[in-house]
Amino acid sequence: MHEIEKLKPLLADERVTDILITSSSKTQVEISGRLTEVEPLFENESQLRSWAQAVFSSCGGRLDLSQPLGEVSVPTDFGLLRIHAVLAGECSLDTQVSIRRHPLRSLSLQELLATNSINLNQLQLIQTILLSKENFVIVGGTGAGKTTLLRAILNEVSSERILTLEENFELALAGNAVALKTRESNHERAGAITLKTLLRNALRMRPDRIVIGEARG
Structure with a gap:
């Protein structure tokens, strides 16, 4: 899925377990239980919204005005990603995306x-x-x-x-x-x-x- 290319710079760090996009101007990652703000991945709200909807569409999910909240799972080379999104509108002032990474290999x-x-x-x-x-x-x-x-x-x-x-x-x-x-x-x-x-x-x-x-x- 080419949309995941946007996340590669952050996912390349194996210590990153979560990526939290609170708005187009604020992105955080979690490493060892601590949140750190990083450079925003998107230039504006429209770009973030379009990206989130494209991810859901590629996974057979829906993210629109009639269903502004949802989550999908995306298998990648960096692990299995659980992607939750909320569209800006009645439920949130900004489009938000929360990403949890599960490792490819299960621990024993x-x-x-x-x-x-x-x-x-x-x-x-x-x-x-x-x-x-x-x-x-x-x-x-x-x-x-x-x-x-x-x-x-x-x-x-x-x-x-x-x-x-x-x-x-x-x-x-x-x-x-x-x-x-x-x-x-x-x-x-x-x-x-x-x-x-x-x-x-x-x-x-x-x-x-x-x-x-x-x-x-």
Whole structure:
């Protein structure tokens, strides 16, 4: 996708986990949990708006006056990008784009242990949960590492048939995984595919495990 070329100067730094475009005149990146302002990527509001709409259109999404908020996932050489956008108008004074980068390679539980992201007791608890096939929920604040931890956990059982139900493709699991995605309604407010619909269908697909990527509401 050629629109991502605009982000390359920032994504080239592997330390950058988030890119926050608050307006055409303000762009920040997050490195090691700290926000730093960088040179703006866009010259004006019109350019930023057109870029955001082009990204969504390339991904089969919608971003317009009737649907001024949304998010899409974009696989790139720099990792999987989750791109959320708000168009200027009734919901925001300026067009805003928030980009979260997920690494191409999933970390293992042992790597999370080595970096003190989890401790030995937590590792043993996770292994017990996996072995007994208990249900579990991962809870945490924005940027806490929920997706990173979930990917690491599921990679431990990559030989099993895992069905993931997501609003946007983010988990990107290796092994014997099947990814399903919700769909928003069309202009006539018909045709929506919800998590509930996906779950009902997933039960017919001989899953060993079913994973809901994110529960909100």
